[in-house]
Amino acid sequence: MIALTQLLGAQTIWLFEQFLGLRSLFWRTVASLLRRRFRRSEVIEHAYNFANKSLLFLFVTMGFVGMIMVFQACFQAQRLLGDMTLIGPAFLQLVIREFAPTIGGLMIATRVGAGIAAEIGSMNVTEQIDALRMNGADPVDHLVAPRILAGVVTMLSLGIFGALFMFLVGGVTAKAAFSVPYSTFFNMGLIKPLDVMSFLNKCVVYGFVIPLVAAHAGFVARGGSEGVGSATTRSVIECSLWILMFDLGIGAFYFILQRAIG
Amino acid sequence: MSALVRRLGAPVTSAARDAGGMTLIAWRALRALYPLNIEREELVRAMYKFGYMSLPIVAVTAFFAGGIMVLQAAMYVAQYGAYTFVGWAAGFVTLREMGPLLIGLMFSGRVGANNAAELATMTITEQVDALRVLAIDPFRYLVVPRLFAMIVMLFCLTAIGDLVAIGGGALIARLVLGIEFRLFFDSVSAMVVMGDLTIGLVKSAVFGLAIGVVSSHFGLTVKGGARGVGHAVNACVVGNAILIFVVDYFITALGT
């Protein structure tokens, strides 16, 4: 019991330290973005890399999530309601509010975030970042700001593609396994402007958070190839946690907003 | 033309090689079960390291998973007044789907990636060869105990996570929807059947096996120095995510 308390305490302190480090990196990045001290061509290059690297992976995972969810939903609807006309629109609503941004974010954290942490981490342990600073180039302008903009672009575009793909796969699954006609399934009647706003909001926030947290993990990497390995591992976990945290926060915000509007 | 074929064929052959290697690992690990032949000490060590040390992260993940699901259900509850729906979301969806899935992904990120990195480092620094020279089978010593530790610990962690997830759901239901705890737990116990819980736990054990196999494979087949370690870790988490979703799909399709 004491050991467990110690473990929890140590993790809390660790989390707090992370938070402080992230906060300072966050403000430096915002300053860099506002002053536009980054190269636009680099943003495009990174976005191109990120998106291409994760497209196939994202489609595979999102496709399977789509199948699983529709399977479960149809089965439950069959059991509880006996009516599957609402499956399509309700599924789309859930995809847009929840699954597309969050599962997509987790996958991009795995694919892109880990890559950023490994890259910046190995630059860090081989003293390339010190070399940058010696040459008067600010690592935040140079390494972090363009990746963050690219992350937002990637997350938005892949989020939209992922959501569409998931909806498509869901429709095909419902037709194949439960003979729900396409015309019934592909119905966007339930989508409200707030749903789309929460979707875009989540994508932008995740797109910002993933590169930020991953870059931070890279900057604090210490000691050779093992340091790079642990930075990579840590970035996956930390990115995922932040995503879940924001998911809950943004979700709650929009829920309250929706209720206030009526 | 032949260049094109080669370009298209390369990912296929490498995927086939990975699949073959992983099947072999799974098969050899299964053979350690009968006659039972697992390094006890290593097993305990791995269980402590993988299970106990992942407890906080699993608890946090499970809490969020429960909360998020209740929140999503809350939208419909507010719209249609269907309060029983909350119990369904927290119980059915979390215990059967999202809980094992998110906890599995987190476990892959923490334990799987760690294991891949450690095995990869041991491989490139010749520590694995050192074991062989000391006449110790690296597979028996390094892979089998860790694999079984992952299966057992992910199962246990998911069981604990289920409890935390219900708690998280209850808290969010209370804070956002104003549903009393009592009502919430009544709804959960009315909507959840034992089968949901069992399927969720079975899934988590299979995820544990998948994570163990994938991370051992990519760790032991590492090539080329420190950069190789990074690649191995990345390939491991990506492979795990894909395998987790695929396995989840098949269990879902079979289970319903």
Add this chain to the structure above:
Amino acid sequence: MIRFEHIKKSFGEKVVLDDVSFDIPKGRVQFVIGMSGTGKSVLMKHLVGLLKPDSGDVWLDGENITRLTEREFYRVRKKCGMVFQHSTLFDSMTILENIAMPIRKHFALDSKAANARAMEALELVHLGKEAKRLPPELGAGVRKRAAIARALALKPDYLIYDEPTTALDPIAARRIDGLIREMSDKTGVTSLVVSHDVRSIFAISDSVAFLYRSKLQFLGTPAELKATTDPIVKQFINGLSQGPIT
């Protein structure tokens, strides 16, 4: 006794060993020398089954071990210890655990007895004080000693040292030299030392094999090595930049 018979080994296009044959009698300190990349370590790895020859045979105590499977090699490896170039201790264990682990596995001892025997092995290489430390905290020379203790703890008949002095400073290198000789004299273990450290050769070797361009160029005692008229061998042992070796 170890016998290499017409060993050939290539990696892809590159021929690393070409028709190498020689014997190593028991109880000796045998050096295998040559320039970097001439296949010295490759030859040694054949003895413990980490590599297999393309053709030719390896004999150990009258048994042909060339075609043994990985499982059968575990028996051979109990007879042949190996000290890796980078010591290769297990980073996650203390020095004592590093040595006790294989003892526990092979002699079916409980951890107390295994630790006691590991401690003996550590005392033998004069490392008793460092037993509780972790490998990354220690210097290269100390790690090397621990690696020697680990290999010796299994009471092998043969001990292979892969470039034992390469990564060490001159003082640590001479101390390791001394230790190799001392272990050979004390325990009777046959030592095979892969090296290009000329000072070690003349300090402690009984016999020297010189590999050049994947072939055996010279085999003899250190005295014969010193007296040789072969221009290639002479250039190597004198460390000259000019000569037949380019």
